[in-house]
Structures are given as C-alpha cells and as structure tokens.
Amino acid sequence: MKNTDKILVDLAPRKFGKVGVLWTILLIIVSLAGIIAYIDQVIKGQIVTNMNDYALWGIYISNFVFFVATSFVGTIVVSVLRLTKNAWRTPLVRIAEIISVAAIIMAGLTIMIDMGRPDRLMNLFIHGRMQSPIIWDVIIIPTYIVISLLLLYFPLLPDLALLKKYFKDKKPGLSKFYGKLSLNWTGSEAQKSIQLKSIHILAIFVIPVGFILQTIDAWLFSTLFRVGWDSTNMGAYFISGASVAGVGALVTVVYVIRKAYKLDEYITDFHFDKMGKFLVLTCAIYLYFNINEYLIPEFTSKKEEVTHLNHLFTGHYAPLFWFVIIGGLVIPIIILLFKKGRKPLPMFIVGLLVVLGSWWKRFLIVTPTLLNPFLPMQGVPESWHRYFPSMHEWLITGGTLAMALLIITILVRYLPVIPIQRTADEQELLKTENTIK
Amino acid sequence: MIFRFGFLAFVTVFLLNTNFNKVRAQEVKKNAVRIAADYVKVMDGESYINIKATSRVDKQNVVVPDIELIISNEIGDEEQELGKVKTNMQGISKFVLKSLSDIKPDTSNTYTIAVAFNGNDLYKRASKSVSFKDASITAKIVVEDSINYVSATLMDAVTGNPIQDQSLTVQVKRLFRPLMIGEEFNNTDEEGSIMVPVENDIPGIDGILTLEVVLKENEDYGTVKAALDAPIGVTFVHESTFDQRTMWSPRKKTPLFLLIVPNLITFGMWGFILYFIMKLFKISKS
Numbered sequence: 061m062k063n064t065d066k067i068l069v070d071l072a073p074r075k076f077g078k079v080g081v082l083w084t085i086l087l088i089i090v091s092l093a094g095i096i097a098y099i100d101q102v103i104k105g106q107i108v109t110n111m112n113d114y115a116l117w118g119i120y121i122s123n124f125v126f127f128v129a130t131s132f133v134g135t136i137v138v139s140v141l142r143l144t145k146n147a148w149r150t151p152l153v154r155i156a157e158i159i160s161v162a163a164i165i166m167a168g169l170t171i172m173i174d175m176g177r178p179d180r181l182m183n184l185f186i187h188g189r190m191q192s193p194i195i196w197d198v199i200i201i202p203t204y205i206v207i208s209l210l211l212l213y214f215p216l217l218p219d220l221a222l223l224k225k226y227f228k229d230k231k232p233g234l235s236k237f238y239g240k241l242s243l244n245w246t247g248s249e250a251q252k253s254i255q256l257k258s259i260h261i262l263a264i265f266v267i268p269v270g271f272i273l274q275t276i277d278a279w280l281f282s283t284l285f286r287v288g289w290d291s292t293n294m295g296a297y298f299i300s301g302a303s304v305a306g307v308g309a310l311v312t313v314v315y316v317i318r319k320a321y322k323l324d325e326y327i328t329d330f331h332f333d334k335m336g337k338f339l340v341l342t343c344a345i346y347l348y349f350n351i352n353e354y355l356i357p358e359f360t361s362k363k364e365e366v367t368h369l370n371h372l373f374t375g376h377y378a379p380l381f382w383f384v385i386i387g388g389l390v391i392p393i394i395i396l397l398f399k400k401g402r403k404p405l406p407m408f409i410v411g412l413l414v415v416l417g418s419w420w421k422r423f424l425i426v427t428p429t430l431l432n433p434f435l436p437m438q439g440v441p442e443s444w445h446r447y448f449p450s451m452h453e454w455l456i457t458g459g460t461l462a463m464a465l466l467i468i469t470i471l472v473r474y475l476p477v478i479p480i481q482r483t484a485d486e487q488e489l490l491k492t493e494n495t496i497k
Numbered sequence: 498m499i500f501r502f503g504f505l506a507f508v509t510v511f512l513l514n515t516n517f518n519k520v521r522a523q524e525v526k527k528n529a530v531r532i533a534a535d536y537v538k539v540m541d542g543e544s545y546i547n548i549k550a551t552s553r554v555d556k557q558n559v560v561v562p563d564i565e566l567i568i569s570n571e572i573g574d575e576e577q578e579l580g581k582v583k584t585n586m587q588g589i590s591k592f593v594l595k596s597l598s599d600i601k602p603d604t605s606n607t608y609t610i611a612v613a614f615n616g617n618d619l620y621k622r623a624s625k626s627v628s629f630k631d632a633s634i635t636a637k638i639v640v641e642d643s644i645n646y647v648s649a650t651l652m653d654a655v656t657g658n659p660i661q662d663q664s665l666t667v668q669v670k671r672l673f674r675p676l677m678i679g680e681e682f683n684n685t686d687e688e689g690s691i692m693v694p695v696e697n698d699i700p701g702i703d704g705i706l707t708l709e710v711v712l713k714e715n716e717d718y719g720t721v722k723a724a725l726d727a728p729i730g731v732t733f734v735h736e737s738t739f740d741q742r743t744m745w746s747p748r749k750k751t752p753l754f755l756l757i758v759p760n761l762i763t764f765g766m767w768g769f770i771l772y773f774i775m776k777l778f779k780i781s782k783s
Contacts, residue, residue: 191751203767206770207766210770251780
C-alpha cells in the first residue's frame with residue numbers, strides 16, 4: 061500500500077519530457093494554422109469554404125456535433141459511475157472531466173466558426189426566437205461549459221491544497237497558484253461536507269443537462285424536414301452516439317496519459333477491462349439505433365429515403381459509411397467482447413477506431429442529407445450536388461481538434477489527472493478493511 | 498523598288514480596309530420597333546393608353562425597354578402633343594389621359610391618339626395610332642326570384658345612345674386572375690343591357706364581391722371597365738395567424754409554453770450554478 065506522500069509524488073503534475081514538449085509544439089502549430097485560416101475566412105468570407113446552397117452545413121457543423129457528443133463523457137462516465145457507486149471510476153473521472161471541458165469549449169467556438177458574420181454573434185441573443193432549437197443550443201452550451209468546469213473543479217479542491225503544500229519549496233509560484241485555486245481548503249469537516257454534497261448534487265444535475273444538450277443537438281436536425289433527419293428517434297440516437305464518442309475518447313486519452321506518466325499502478329488492466337465493457341455496451345446500443353435509423357427507411361422505401369440510403373450503402377459515401385459502421389462499431393464490439401481485446405493496447409486501438417468512426421459518423425449525418433433535399437433546386441451547378449471541404453475548412457477543423465487536445469494537454473500538465481486525495485482515502489480504507497479481516 | 502510598291506500596296510489595302518469598316522459601322526442595320534397601343538377606360542376612374550414596344554431581333558421577339566415615346570392627339574391633319582412616356586424594362590408604358598375633355602375628337606366623335614418613337618442608334622422610328630369613341634358602362638345588382646343579377650348597360654357617352662350587340666364580360670375580381678361568371682359572350686340587347694346571374698357561393702372578404710363588367714378591346718370603343726362592390730358573396734373567414742403566438746411568429750409572439758418552459762429550465766439550471774458558486778465561496782470561508 062502506498063502512503064499519501066508516495067501517491068502525491070506519483071500523481072502530482074510534472075514537466076513534460078521531450079515527446080510531451082514536441083507534442084505540445086505540434087498542437088500549437090496546427091492550432092495556429094487553423095487560426096490563420098480562420099482569420100482569412102473572416103476577411104474573405106465563407107467563399108473560401110466549399111459550402112454552397114446545398115451543403116449549407118459542412119465540416120464545421122459535423123465537427124461541432126462531434127465535440128458536443130464527446131463532451132457527454134462528463135455525464136456518462138463521471139455522473140453515471142459516481143451515482144452507481146462504481147469504485148473503479150476513481151482514476152478515470154478526472155480525465156473524463158478534462159475531456160468534457162475541452163470538448164464543450166471547442167464546441168462553443170466551432171459553432172462561431174460556422175457563422176458567416178461572427179461579429180453578429182450578439183444578434184443571436186438580441187433577435188433570437190425561442191421557437192428555434194438554435195437558440196436552445198446557444199443557451200445550453202454555455203450552461204454545460206460552466207457545469208463541466210464546476211464538475212472538474214469541486215473534486216479538485218483537496219488535491220489543489222495538497223499540491224500547494226507539495227510545491228511550496230520546489231516551486232513557490234506554482235504553489236501560490238494552487239493555493240489560490242484551492243480556496244483555502246483545509247480538509248475540515250465543514251468543507252468536506254459542503255464539497256461532497258455539492259459533488260453529489262452536481263453529479264445528479266449534470267445528467268439532465270447533458271441529456272438536454274445532446275437532445276437539443278439532435279433536434280437541430282430532426283426539427284428540419286429532411287431525409288435522414290426527420291425522425292422521432294434522433295434524441296436517443298444522439299445520446300447513444302455521444303456515449304460511444306465520449307467513452308471512446310476517454311479510453312484513448314487514458315491510454316496515452318497512462319503511458320506518458322507511467323501510471324500503470326493506478327490505471328490497471330482492470331480499469332481497461334471495465335472501460336472495455338462499458339464501451340462495448342455503448343457501441344452495441346448505438347449499433348442498435350443505427351439499424352433502426354437505416355433499416356426502417358430502407359424497408360418502407362420512400363423514394364427520397366432510398367436515394368439517400370443508396371448514396372450511403374453503395375454510392376459515393378459507401379466506403380465512409382461502411383468504415384463508420386464496421387470499423388467504428390462492429391469491429392470494436394467484436395474485439396471488446398473478448399477479454400484479451402480489453403487489454404490496454406487493443407483498447408487504445410479500438411478507442412482510436414471508435415473516435416475516428418464517431419467523427420466521420422457526424423459528417424455522414426450532416427452532408428449526404430443536405431445533398432439530397434426533398435425539393436431539389438433547379439438550375440444550380442452540378443458541383444453543388446457534391447461537397448468536399450476546402451483547404452481552409454480542413455485547416456480550421458484541424459485547428460479546433462488540435463486546440464481541444466491542447467486544452468487537454470495543458471490541463472493534464474497542471475492538474476493531477478488522478479484524484480490524489482480520493483486515491484489515498486480509498487487505499488487507506490482498503491488498508492483498514494484488510495486489517496479488520 | 499519591289500519593296501516600296503509592296504509596302505505602298507499594303508498600306509493602301511490597310512487604309513481602305515479601315516475605311517470600309519467605318520462605312521460598315523455607319524450602316525449597322527437598325528431594327529424596326531412594333532408599337533402596340535390600347536385605350537382603356539375605367540368607369541369612375543382613369544382613362545389611359547397601354548403601350549408595349551417590341552422588336553424582332555435575330556428572329557426573336559424582344560421587348561424594347563427605355564425608349565421615349567411621344568403621345569399626341571390627332572385631329573385631321575393637326576397634331577397636338579399630350580406628353581411623353583418611357584418604356585420600362587418590360588417595354589411597357591402607360592400614358593394616363595387626364596380628361597377626355599382636354600383632347601379633341603373628329604366630326605364622328607372619334608378620338609385619335611398617336612404614339613410615336615423618333616428612333617435611336619439601335620431602332621428605327623415608328624408610330625402607332627389608336628382611335629376610339631367614348632363609351633360608358635353602368636352596372637348594378639338586381640335581385641329577381643332571390644337570384645342576384647349583374648345588370649349592366651353600355652352606352653355611347655357622347656350621344657347617350659345604347660350600344661347594342663356588343664359582348665360584355667362579367668367577372669369577379671380575384672387576387673391573381675378574375676373569375677369569369679355567366680356566359681362566355683353576353684351580348685347587349687337593343688337597350689345596350691345585359692343581365693348575368695351571380696352564383697351565391699362565391700367567397701369574398703366580409704362577403705363583399707367586386708364585380709366587373711368589361712367591354713374588351715372593342716374596335717370602336719377600346720376597353721371599358723365598370724366595377725361595383727356587392728355584399729352578395731359568402732363571407733370569407735381570413736384564417737390569419739398573424740396576431741397569434743405561433744412557431745413561425747417573431748420573437749415578440751413566441752408561444753407561451755415556449756417562453757415559460759425553456760426559460761424555467763434555463764433559470765433553473767443557472768439557479769443551480771449560482772448555488773454551486775455560492776458553495777465555493779462558502780468553502781473558501783469555512
């Protein structure tokens with residue numbers, strides 16, 4: 061058993077090695093490229109994108125939906141596992157909270173990137189109509205950002221106080237920083253009581269808010285009368301898809317952090333096994349929803365639905381569609397059903413597949429539907445029937461993804477990725493139980 | 498020597514060629530303009546000349562926009578200018594005759610209005626004259642055996658004599674095109690009158706129908722139109738949602754449930770957030 065000091069040494073934030081520094085530089089470069097491309101887009105207008113009257117939502121919106129989905133990890137892992145009292149969650153929740161914060165912040169920024177005139181952002185609040193799901197989105201995203209930050213912050217308080225002490229002599233500046241953030245945490249009973257009560261309420265509270273966020277995101281589509289979107293199933297479909305994206309991202313990031321910080325003793329095969337089971341459950345549910353979403357329209361064979369589905373099944377988007385379904389869901393399910401498949405490395409590969417599949421899935425939700433409207437426009441150029449993002453769009457989207465990873469990287473650099481106090485308490489409890497036995 | 502002659506020949510041909518071009522430029526073929534002009538009189542309203550200018554260019558009929566047309570009153574050999582109009586982008590213009598008393602008829606009480614175009618770089622000069630006598634239509638609603646009829650009389654406005662055996666059209670004014678009622682041809686009798694039954698199931702705003710009696714493009718009298726409003730239609734209930742709170746209304750007319758429920762949820766969520774922030778303060782003070 062490790063004592064608190066040993067745990068503190070193991071889990072306190074530490075400087076990056078060479079790989080970490082290179083990784084951070086790479087993310088900064090990609091982010092800067094995205095910012096430069098975005099500035100050019102603001103100057104020249106969205107003419108620099110390949111969006112048109114057909115593909116009026118392009119890669120930005122699919123990227124936005126991906127970020128919103130990924131942010132659901134805060135709800136699905138942190139709250140659900142906390143409320144169901146799954147003790148194995150301890151080394152994973154902080155990472156999930158960090159991913160959630162990064163993803164929802166970038167979702168908010170990405171939606172602004174999609175606006176032709178970002179200087180008119182305030183008009184959304186001044187002239188927005190409550191009848192429009194877009195306004196609901198405008199309300200829920202800042203709300204979820206704040207809640208995600210609170211969900212990250214409350215459990216951090218004891219750890220910040222520990223870090224204040226830990227860095228007192230080594231790095232007084234950093235110690236001061238942690239001290240300010242720890243809000244004079246002393247670990248008194250009164251403080252513990254308030255903190256635990258708040259975390260418990262937050263854990264309950266974030267579930268409906270997370271569900272509202274995902275559902276609104278789904279309603280942005282399903283309230284429009286378009287092929288592939290006109291479904292009453294979309295809310296649940298998006299929630300299950302978000303669970304897949306969130307847990308997939310968690311598995312991937314956990315693996316990288318474990319490797320980079322050498323946390324094998326804290327994040328064990330047991331945790332990967334549990335995450336694997338969780339991921340296979342979410343993937344199976346999402347696969348079920350996908351079957352519903354594609355099989356029933358195919359079965360009823362409405363003309364426009366069939367045209368849309370043919371594009372997906374055998375047409376232009378078939379390689380991408382089958383990659384998403386088979387590579388992003390079926391293969392992960394098969395791998396994860398086996399115990400060996402739930403070992404760290406296979407899990408990491410599966411996580412990557414799931415995340416990649418999740419990203420392209422959002423592209424498939426947005427683009428093919430827009431290219432197949434119920435009322436096709438007459439006399440438009442042939443090129444408008446196709447859409448592939450421009451260099452600007454790729455650079456900006458790449459920039460946003462890099463920024464999300466950069467937020468995660470910075471938070472991982474300065475925050476303890478595994479709750480120190482809670483880990484110490486759990487080990488102490490375990491020690492006491494063993495002594496009694 | 499050969500070079501000199503060659504050079505001279507080249508320059509001569511070049512200059513001649515340039516000259517020919519000039520000649521050709523001056524002789525660019527101008528297109529003929531066709532002017533169509535119709536006289537229209539609206540009873541208790543204005544009288545005007547409807548004008549349309551077209552041309553045949555490259556075997557296609559095209560409208561002639563933005564040309565100036567001179568409108569004159571012709572009396573025998575005399576011509577008195579009444580004004581000028583320009584065609585719009587559809588080649589159409591309208592010249593309103595302020596009052597028929599301002600223009601002079603010939604001995605047979607026929608008015609002649611000439612529309613002239615003086616030509617420009619692209620089009621030849623053209624003219625068209627339209628002759629008409631002044632006619633009037635009086636229309637009213639009469640009820641016989643519980644059936645509503647439009648009773649109309651066509652008369653020569655100068656002599657006061659009824660005009661017989663002329664076809665009048667009876668129609669109900671609608672938003673896009675008029676709704677024709679009665680027979681296709683309603684010829685006036687020896688008293689210049691017609692009687693056309695009006696069906697009792699035609700909808701109108703507040704039950705009011707605007708009935709029109711029209712003498713269409715008559716050779717002698719042009720187009721004469723009389724209109725009357727009659728409360729003989731089926732009351733049309735205008736189902737506008739303009740004043741209601743609907744999903745498609747502006748923000749000031751948002752449905753109440755959409756104002757109450759999302760706002761309750763929003764304020765509820767932010768209430769919780771404030772509660773948590775207060776708890777953070779409490780922790781820092783504990």
